Amino acid sequence: MALTDEHRRISGTLLRAVAGVLTLVIGIAAISCSAPTKDSSNDPSANGTATTAVDAGAGPTSITKTFRTIEVAKGFDKASNIVSRPMRNQLWVTLRTGAVRVIEIETAWNLELGQTQRNGFKSYPNPIFDLSGDISTEGERGVLGIAFSTDARTLFLSYVNRKGELVVASWFVNDPAPPPVTAPPTTAPATTVPGAPTTSSTTSTTRTTIPAPTTTQTIPILPDPVVDPASKRVLLTIPHEGNSNYSGQLTLGRDGYLYIGVGDSQNGGADKTAQNPDSLLGKILRIDPSGEKASATDPYAIPPSNPFAKSGGSPQIWSIGAQNPLRFSFDRANGNMWVADAGHSQFGEIDYLPAAKGGGAGANLGWPFKEGKEPGPSPTGAPSSLVAPIAVSPTTGADCPIIGGFVYRGSVTELQGVYIYGDFCSGTVKGLLQRKGIVLDDKAIGPQTGAKSLVAFAEDSQGELYLVTAGGSVQRMVAT
Numbered sequence: 490m491a492l493t494d495e496h497r498r499i500s501g502t503l504l505r506a507v508a509g510v511l512t513l514v515i516g517i518a519a520i521s522c523s524a525p526t527k528d529s530s531n532d533p534s535a536n537g538t539a540t541t542a543v544d545a546g547a548g549p550t551s552i553t554k555t556f557r558t559i560e561v562a563k564g565f566d567k568a569s570n571i572v573s574r575p576m577r578n579q580l581w582v583t584l585r586t587g588a589v590r591v592i593e594i595e596t597a598w599n600l601e602l603g604q605t606q607r608n609g610f611k612s613y614p615n616p617i618f619d620l621s622g623d624i625s626t627e628g629e630r631g632v633l634g635i636a637f638s639t640d641a642r643t644l645f646l647s648y649v650n651r652k653g654e655l656v657v658a659s660w661f662v663n664d665p666a667p668p669p670v671t672a673p674p675t676t677a678p679a680t681t682v683p684g685a686p687t688t689s690s691t692t693s694t695t696r697t698t699i700p701a702p703t704t705t706q707t708i709p710i711l712p713d714p715v716v717d718p719a720s721k722r723v724l725l726t727i728p729h730e731g732n733s734n735y736s737g738q739l740t741l742g743r744d745g746y747l748y749i750g751v752g753d754s755q756n757g758g759a760d761k762t763a764q765n766p767d768s769l770l771g772k773i774l775r776i777d778p779s780g781e782k783a784s785a786t787d788p789y790a791i792p793p794s795n796p797f798a799k800s801g802g803s804p805q806i807w808s809i810g811a812q813n814p815l816r817f818s819f820d821r822a823n824g825n826m827w828v829a830d831a832g833h834s835q836f837g838e839i840d841y842l843p844a845a846k847g848g849g850a851g852a853n854l855g856w857p858f859k860e861g862k863e864p865g866p867s868p869t870g871a872p873s874s875l876v877a878p879i880a881v882s883p884t885t886g887a888d889c890p891i892i893g894g895f896v897y898r899g900s901v902t903e904l905q906g907v908y909i910y911g912d913f914c915s916g917t918v919k920g921l922l923q924r925k926g927i928v929l930d931d932k933a934i935g936p937q938t939g940a941k942s943l944v945a946f947a948e949d950s951q952g953e954l955y956l957v958t959a960g961g962s963v964q965r966m967v968a969t
Contacts, residue, residue: 545924552920554903556935558956558964561610562592565961569632570738571947573955575641577664579714580947582957583646585631587621591714592963594949610963618660618716624648628732634739636747637662638778644716645724645747645778647737655727655735657749659778661720665713722788724778725805727769731755734813736831742775743824746792748807749774750814753856763810763856766802771856773814773828773849775807796851808842808849810875812856816893816910816945821952824848827908829893831884836861837891838878839910841926852876880921880931882912889914892943898952901968907934909946909954909966916942918956918966935969938962 562580569585580592595609624631630649634657637644644660724747729735731754738750753763753771763771777790791804798804813831820827824844831837838861842849858864858871861881882891894909897920908921916938922930942958949955954966 545927545929548924549903549922549929551930552904552907552922552932552934554901554934555969556904556909556918556966557969558918558936558938558966560962560964561955562612562963563961564612565590565957565963567631568944568957568959568961568963570635570945571955571957571963572635572637573947573949574637575639575950577641577714578950580949580955580963581617581635581637581644582963583632583635584616585633586626587619587624587632587648588616589618589620589632589635589644589646589716591617613713617714618644618718620646620648623650625651625653625732629735630732633735633737634750636739636741639741639745643778645739645741647739647749649729649735649737650726653729653732655725655729655737655751656723657725657727657739657747658721658723660722661717663715663717665715722778724776724788725749725769725774727751729754729770736811736814738814738816740817740819743819743821744792745777745779746775747778747789748817749776749805750811750817752813752815753811763812764853764858766797766806766809769803769805771809771811772803772806773808773811773817774805776805794850808852808854810852810854810856810858812854812860813890814854815890818893818895818948819848820896821898821948822896822906825896827893827896828854829891829910830854830856830878831890832882833857833860833866833884835863835884836881837884837889837912838862838882839880839891839893839908839921840876841879841923842876843926879923879926879928892945894946894956895948895954897954898948899954900951904968909934911938911943911946911956913943914941916940916958918943936964936966938964 565582565584567585568582570583572581574581578594580594582590591613593611595611620632632646632648634647635645642662644662645657647655647657650656734752734755736750736752740748742748751769751772751774762768775792775795777792791798795804795807797806811830812833814828815831817826817828826842826849828840828842830840840854842852853872853875855875856865857867859875861878884890890913892911892913894911897904897907897909909918910921911918917933918936919932920934921928938956938958942960943956944959945957947955955963956966957963
């Protein structure tokens, strides 16, 4: 029977709809594929489940901006980590050899724009603190992690002692002239600068409370902070084998609790360490180190919502099955947790743990059943509840290991929500754009820090990012 014009119109519409669905499926598969020598792509079928096209929702599907870096300080040789001290306009840098050094961010509060402007950076010439007499620097040992309490008065450090144990301890920090903690009031109109934060988003940063008579108010440089050695509290001491794979990452969560990364033993197995709820190795821990709950015999409290707070395993555990969770952070906009696990011999991985699904509470990151999305050294007996990584990267060749960063929440609209990370071996800074757990773009987005150099990122109070290299260069990331 001959087709009528109406039949032809309906048939054409159906064909276009089918073609659109096929394009979406092929596009998602193409975007999510990585290129390691052994295929461990972001295709869900790598985990043995059916591949299904999922609508990622409205929004950008690619990263359209790139970064460049501006060096703001140097001379921090053998840097191991960096953190922004809350409300103090300071970057604190740890050196693996034991020293802790400080960079002052010289800033001004712009009343018209309602945001901070960075005018310069001053490095304190001498270390604020030094642990060199207490640590071992053999292999990957040394001072590894740094974090601050919400009020910035407690410093947390992780380091490897001379016995090879991972130690997490805290110290009281005194500011000779403590700054106020509120932003100056302003009647300036809403900003018209694309992507600039609103006044309300910056009220937690440290500025004087006296309104400025002009549109730009300089924030004074404060006297050197002082770390009181006598205030030391050892929170945790964790035995560890070998001289590598410690992690030691420290991150203060939005809940005010301290999250601690602990690498798996070099000789660990599924029955002994990472998958054993009675072992602290191969885990991310969460403790409440607040002073009012601490005592000489019990220096921290267990958050009651920890997975094993009451029974079934070590109460400090938050997530299990980690290999070497070298860096992790929380999205300041929504609390989603991002874990960059450096991996063992095949693949590193990035794990996306949405706050709506517990933010990593009780999550099993898969090691040693899985490495990336490939079978790990102990592939049998894996539970069905393993977290599938959102992205993987080979641990050999040009890209190794993954250095996790932050979801960007700074002033550049086009980069909002992009997870910024990199890798140590190539020194490449990358960006990952996802929506509803679907990777839409994942690529290099700008600066190259040099081979075997990139060690850590930091996020300041405005959501802007910095990085530090092993050679001691501290760099601010700005959009091109």
